[in-house]
Structures are given as structure tokens and as C-alpha cells.
Amino acid sequence: MATAQETTRIVLAGRDPRRIRRPRTAGAWVTLVAKGIAGALFVLAALFPLAWMVIAGFKTKTEVVSTPFQFFPEVWRWENYAQILADPTFLRTLGWTFLGAVLFTALSLTVNSLAAYAFARLEFRFQRTLWVAVITTMFIPGMTILLTSFIVVTRLSMLDTLAVLVIPGAASAASVFFIRQFYLNIPASLEEAAMLDGCGRFAIFWRIFLPLSKPPFVVMGITAFLAYWNSYVWPIMTITSPDRFVLQQYLATFRSERSTELGLLMAGSVLAAAPVVILFLIFQRQIIGNIKMAGLK
Amino acid sequence: MTTETIERRRIIAERAPAIRRPRRRYRDTRLAYLMLAPVVVLLGIFVVWPAVYAGFLSFQDWSFYKDPEFVGWRNYVNVVTDPLFLATIGRGFVFVLMTVPIMLVLAFLFASLVVSVSRRFATVLKVGIYIPTIISAVIASIIFVLIYNYSGGLLNAGLAMVGLDPVAWIGDPAWALVAVAVPAIWLGMGLTSLIMVAAMVDIPGEYYEAAAMEGADWWQKTVYITIPQMKNVFLYLLITGFVAAIQQFELPLVMTQGGPLDSTTLPNLFIFNHFRNDVNVGYSIAAALLLFVVLGSVSAIVFKFVNSERLVD
Numbered sequence: 001m002a003t004a005q006e007t008t009r010i011v012l013a014g015r016d017p018r019r020i021r022r023p024r025t026a027g028a029w030v031t032l033v034a035k036g037i038a039g040a041l042f043v044l045a046a047l048f049p050l051a052w053m054v055i056a057g058f059k060t061k062t063e064v065v066s067t068p069f070q071f072f073p074e075v076w077r078w079e080n081y082a083q084i085l086a087d088p089t090f091l092r093t094l095g096w097t098f099l100g101a102v103l104f105t106a107l108s109l110t111v112n113s114l115a116a117y118a119f120a121r122l123e124f125r126f127q128r129t130l131w132v133a134v135i136t137t138m139f140i141p142g143m144t145i146l147l148t149s150f151i152v153v154t155r156l157s158m159l160d161t162l163a164v165l166v167i168p169g170a171a172s173a174a175s176v177f178f179i180r181q182f183y184l185n186i187p188a189s190l191e192e193a194a195m196l197d198g199c200g201r202f203a204i205f206w207r208i209f210l211p212l213s214k215p216p217f218v219v220m221g222i223t224a225f226l227a228y229w230n231s232y233v234w235p236i237m238t239i240t241s242p243d244r245f246v247l248q249q250y251l252a253t254f255r256s257e258r259s260t261e262l263g264l265l266m267a268g269s270v271l272a273a274a275p276v277v278i279l280f281l282i283f284q285r286q287i288i289g290n291i292k293m294a295g296l297k
Numbered sequence: 298m299t300t301e302t303i304e305r306r307r308i309i310a311e312r313a314p315a316i317r318r319p320r321r322r323y324r325d326t327r328l329a330y331l332m333l334a335p336v337v338v339l340l341g342i343f344v345v346w347p348a349v350y351a352g353f354l355s356f357q358d359w360s361f362y363k364d365p366e367f368v369g370w371r372n373y374v375n376v377v378t379d380p381l382f383l384a385t386i387g388r389g390f391v392f393v394l395m396t397v398p399i400m401l402v403l404a405f406l407f408a409s410l411v412v413s414v415s416r417r418f419a420t421v422l423k424v425g426i427y428i429p430t431i432i433s434a435v436i437a438s439i440i441f442v443l444i445y446n447y448s449g450g451l452l453n454a455g456l457a458m459v460g461l462d463p464v465a466w467i468g469d470p471a472w473a474l475v476a477v478a479v480p481a482i483w484l485g486m487g488l489t490s491l492i493m494v495a496a497m498v499d500i501p502g503e504y505y506e507a508a509a510m511e512g513a514d515w516w517q518k519t520v521y522i523t524i525p526q527m528k529n530v531f532l533y534l535l536i537t538g539f540v541a542a543i544q545q546f547e548l549p550l551v552m553t554q555g556g557p558l559d560s561t562t563l564p565n566l567f568i569f570n571h572f573r574n575d576v577n578v579g580y581s582i583a584a585a586l587l588l589f590v591v592l593g594s595v596s597a598i599v600f601k602f603v604n605s606e607r608l609v610d
Contacts, residue, residue: 038410039418043425049440049483050428052451056443065446069454111335124329134336137344139596141544143565144589147572147582148347148354154361171339201325202332230433232547233569248435252551255439262443269436280431284424291491 050273057081057267064262080267090250090268097247098275100165101228107170108224109217115171116179117205121191138173150237164238165246169227175220182216183209218283219290229276247272355583360576372583382584384559385567388474389543392563395478397538400489401531403482408493409519423491430487434480434547441480442467442552467553470560477549477561484548485541489534496530497523540592564588 024032052071056064057080059073084090118124119131149168158164191204199207232248239245245253251272254265280287355372357365376382407426411419429437444451445466453463466476504522513521524531546565549555555562555570562570568588572581 035410035414036418038406039414039422042407042410043422046426046429046483046486049437049444049480050432052444053436053440065443065449067449069449069451069457071451111339114332115336118325118329118332122325122329122332124323124326127323127329130333130337133345134340137340139593140344140348141540141589141592143544143546143568143585144351144582145344145347147568147578147585148351149343151350151361151578152342152347167339168343171336171343173340176336201328205332226431230431230435232433232435233550248433251439252435265439266443269439273432273436276431277428280428281424284427288423288427288491291488292495 053266053273054270057263057270059263059266061261061263064266077263080263081271084264084267084271090271092243093245093247093250094271096244097229100162100246101225103162104166104170104228105221105224107166108172108175109221111171112175112220113179113210113213113217114205115176116183117209119176120180120183121204122201134173134176136173138177146233146237153238159238160240160244162244165228165231165235169234170224172224175224178220179213179216182213186212215286218286222279222283222287225279226276351582351586354579355586357579358577359579361578362576368579372579373587375580376584376587381559382564382567385562385564386588388560388562389564392474392478392481392545393539393542395475396481396485396542397535400482400485400538401534403486404490404493404534407486407490408497409523411494412497423494426490427487429483430485432484434484435551437480437484438548438551441476441483445476468557470558473553473557473560477545477552480548480552481542481545485538489538492534493527493530496527500526536596540596543592544588 055072058076058078059080060077063070063073115134119127119134153159153164153168158167186209190208194204194208230248231246232252235246235249236252239249242253251265251269254261254268258265354365356367356369358368358371359365407422411422414422445453447453447463447465447468450466452466456463464472466472500523504526505518508518508522543563544565546563546569549561549563549566550569553561555566564584565588568581568584571584572578575581
């Protein structure tokens with residue numbers, strides 16, 4: 001039954017004629033194998049350091065860097081993973097970073113989608129000026145404003161709070177642009193029906209645009225989550241109490257202060273990287289699909 | 298960062314402003330301002346004002362504990378006559394040369410491979426190459442510093458297997474910048490490769506079919522079709538790669554703190570360290586602004602160049 005369905009689907013989809021298998025010659029087999037090896041080398045190069053990190057998490061502290069060098073541990077031990085997961089500081093940092101990342105993502109999607117809708121569908125004074133102003137902020141390199149942003153948050157007494165991590169980066173011109181682009185492609189006919197029912201402009205945003213916003217929200221949400229999860233420089237400037245450290249700060253501090261406990265450090269790094277890797281694998285289609293070459297040919 | 302680069306490109310792509318010609322009266326001004334307020338206020342406080350403030354402070358002698366005092370161009374003069382800062386710029390260019398060409402070549406080969414294999418294998422390749430992109434600079438630094446470990450690291454063990462002497466990768470000023478460049482390439486390959494793939498997929502298949510009928514081999518197709526069709530993408534990746542590489546500072550910050558003997562002090566790391574250690578904020582800000590002006594004008598010129606029709610045949 002499954003086969004019949006499968007066949008129907010393929011027939012309906014109109015199978016690409018170029019993909020019909022021809023009998024392969026010896027030369028074609030060589031090419032195929034060569035491509036397989038080349039592809040494997042690329043993926044291996046990309047994943048090898050991560051694999052090494054995961055394996056090192058199973059080693060004792062002296063095995064991670066040891067003479068003579070051993071790639072695999074003598075005995076595979078779960079102790080590092082168990083120990084770091086039982087460490088209240090690590091767990092608190094993980095939870096704290098997760099909380100911040102969720103708040104940051106939510107705030108970012110909220111403010112940026114509101115602005116995106118206004119730019120996509122509303123008519124107002126100074127529309128063009130505001131649009132240019134918002135877009136221009138994207139071209140200001142980070143270092144220029146990193147230093148003065150630090151001065152600003154110091155003046156605002158935001159240092160060492162969750163707010164300093166969540167609020168300053170939430171508004172993003174890139175995100176406004178991306179969501180607006182999606183909203184511009186929503187057909188106006190959808191709104192007209194709602195208008196006839198007496199919906200106002202905001203109700204249209206709330207009832208029609210938001211429910212349709214999953215695709216841009218997934219891409220921009222993950223971008224925001226990743227940016228928060230991986231951030232290091234801004235936290236080391238603004239967060240000084242060790243009990244408020246974010247994950248990357250915790251790892252960097254762990255590395256310098258407990259430099260002999262390498263197995264534990266590796267296990268901690270694995271657990272710090274795992275959530276975002278899993279998030280990426282779940283949404284890889286959307287994220288990779290977003291990388292297109294619009295108009296750059 | 299990732300999406301930002303993509304968005305920048307899209308802005309260029311979008312030539313016609315989507316703003317409709319306004320009627321005499323604007324329909325939704327009040328609602329629009331309410332909906333825009335959060336973004337405008339946040340960007341205003343945390344992006345626009347800091348940028349303006351940076352411009353102001355770069356002309357002042359100021360530290361956190363005293364009133365600013367106007368000093369004219371003195372900070373800028375101090376920056377451009379500081380051999381340490383100029384050395385970091387030179388180092389930044391060396392770092393660009395170490396990373397960008399290799400990334401472009403590898404990404405091109407990768408893309409050529411991806412467009413020639415089955416769809417399923419292509420997906421595996423794309424997902425695989427992209428995974429390092431989502432790893433933080435801190436974790437990448439931790440991994441690579443241990444791999445570089447002098448006496449017990451993987452890399453020197455590998456060298457020993459082929460009979461070479463161990464190298465103090467991050468302890469030797471001659472090697473340290475290379476040691477930082479490798480994880481930079483590792484982290485940056487994903488996006489560069491996938492942009493390259495997307496561009497290559499966009500080349501019309503008819504070109505290749507016509508070439509195949511003439512009996513062209515892979516090499517000829519690459520030289521006469523693929524590369525000419527992708528020159529704007531190369532240019533784009535070259536510039537974004539240049540801007541990203543010369544601004545890199547998280548990796549050396551975590552891996553080497555700029556050492557040994559300043560051999561990994563890239564421009565932004567120099568500015569960052571200066572800001573943290575020197576009470577005179579004006580100097581650091583002037584240096585950051587100078588870098589911004591240089592990078593900004595290079596990007597602006599090239600973006601305009603890419604955007605113009607001149608390059609499109």
C-alpha cells in the first residue's frame with residue numbers, strides 16, 4: 001500500500017527526468033565513489049572537533065591531553081557528564097542562560113514583528129525616513145558602539161542585571177527587515193475580508209498576520225536564541241557577579257580557574273553546545289532554506 | 298550575525314522601495330507610531346545614541362571619573378601615530394589573507410560537489426558543514442586550544458606520527474595567528490559554503506546542457522560557466538569575509554588573550570583591551586571609529602559596486 005501511494009506521489013510530482021538511473025559505467029562508479037569520499041571529508045572536517053569534544057568528555061582529567069596521546073579513553077566513563085549535571089552552579093547557569101535566551105527571543109520577536117507590520121502595511125508620516133533610519137543601524141559595526149553602549153548601560157544602572165543582557169540587543173533591523181519581507185508577500189485579499197467584518201488594522205495584525213508568522217518567527221527566533229546563547233563579550237563586560245554568569249562566561253571562567261579538570265570542562269562544553277545543535281537539527285530545513293541568493297547574481 | 302549578512306544582501310536585492318505613494322492624509326500614523334515605538338526607542342538608546350556618543354567622545358579627553366574636555370583631533374592623531382595600533386591593522390590584513398582565500402576556495406569546491414550529488418546526500422553535506430556555525434567562539438576556543446596542546450595534544454601527536462617535531466601552536470608567535478585562523482575558518486565555513494551553493498544552484502541548467510553538447514568537461518564548465526556566473530557572489534563573499542575576519546576578536550580573546558608577544562592582537566582585540574585597561578576612553582573610541590570609517594567605506598563602495606548593473610552582463 002505504501003508503495004502504491006509512494007508511486008502516485010512521485011508520478012504526481014512529476015519526477016525529474018535527469019534523475020532516472022542509467023546503467024553505470026566503470027568511470028561513473030569511480031566518479032561516484034570519489035564524490036562520496038570528498039563529501040565525507042568535508043563533513044568529517046566540520047564535525048571532527050565536535051566529535052573529539054564529545055569523546056574527551058568521557059576521559060579522565062589526565063587523559064584529555066596526555067603523553068602518549070590517546071584518541072579514545074582507556075575506559076569510557078560517564079562520570080564527567082554525571083558530575084557536571086550534579087553541579088548546582090552549572091545547572092543554575094544553564095537555567096539562567098536558558099531563561100534569558102527565551103526572554104530575549106520573545107522580546108525580540110514581539111518588538112520586531114510589530115515594527116515589521118507597521119512598515120509592511122501601514123501608511124504614516126515619515127515612513128520612508130524612519131525606514132531608512134532603522135535599516136542604517138544595521139551597517140554600524142559592533143565595536144564602535146560596544147564601548148559606548150557599555151557607557152550607556154552603566155549610566156542607566158543596568159549593569160549586572162538580566163535586563164542588560166535581554167533588552168539592549170532585542171530590537172534588530174535585520175529581524176524587522178526579514179519579517180517585513182514576509183508580510184509584504186501576504187496577499188491583501190486575506191485582509192479585505194477581515195476589513196469588511198470591521199476589523200481594525202491592529203486586529204488584522206493580531207488575527208491574520210501573527211498566526212501566519214511561523215516561518216519568519218522560526219528563523220528569526222532561532223537567530224535570536226543562538227545570539228543570546230553564544231554571546232560572550234557583552235556578558236563579560238556587563239555581568240560581574242559569578243552567580244549571574246551566563247553559560248559562555250561560566251565555561252571560559254571554568255577553563256581558566258579549574259584548568260586541570262579537563263574531562264569535566266569537555267562534558268560541560270558538550271552540554272552547553274547540545275541544546276543549540278539539537279535546535280538547529282530540528283529546524284535545519286528552514287534555516288538552510290533561508291540562505292538564498294536573492295538578487296545577487 | 299548570520300542573518301544580518303543575509304539581510305544586508307536582501308536589502309541590496311530589493312531596489313524598489315515598497316512604500317506606496319502616500320495620500321494627502323496618512324491613514325494610520327498613530328497606530329504605526331505605537332507599533333514602531335519599541336523598536337525605535339530600543340535602537341535609539343542602544344544603537345543610534347551610542348554611535349553619536351562615540352563620535353562626540355572621540356574628540357574628548359574623558360574617563361569615567363572626570364568631565365569631558367575637548368581635545369580636537371588629538372585622539373585620532375594618537376591612534377594613527379601609534380605603532381602598536383598600526384601593527385594590529387597589518388596583522389588584521391594578514392589574518393584576512395590566512396582565512397578568506399582558503400574559505401572561498403573550499404566553499405567553491407564544496408558547492409561544486411553539492412550540486413552534483415543526489416538531493417539526499419546534498420542535504421547531509423549542507424547540514425554537516427553548517428553545524429560548526431552554531432557553536433560559540435568560546436567552545437571552539439576550548440576545543441582547539443586543547444587540540445593544540447604542546448605535549449599531549451592531538452595535533453602534535455599527529456605530527457609525531459609522520460615524524461615531525463611538535464610545535465607550540467599558540468605559544469610560538471610565528472604560529473599563533475595560524476592557530477587562531479583555523480577555528481575562524483571552521484566557524485565561518487558553513488555560511489560561506491551555503492551561500493556559494495545557493496548561488497551555484499541558481500545558474501540556469503541550460504548553460505551546462507549546451508556546454509555538455511559541445512563536449513565540455515567539468516573543468517571547462519567550471520572555468521567558462523560557473524566562475525563567470527558567480528563573480529558577484531565571489532566579490533560579495535570576499536568583502537563580507539574581509540569585514541568579518543578583520544573584526545574577529547572573540548577567538549584570540551579566549552584562546553590567547555592576544556599573545557604571545559601581541560602576535561594575535563587583531564585590531565578589535567587591541568581596541569577592546571585598550572578600553573578595559575586605559576582610563577582614557579577617547580583613544581579607544583577614536584580607534585574604533587577609524588576602523589569603522591575604513592571598513593564602512595570599503596563595504597559601502599563594494600556594496601554599491603555589486604548593486605550596480607555594471608557587473609551584471
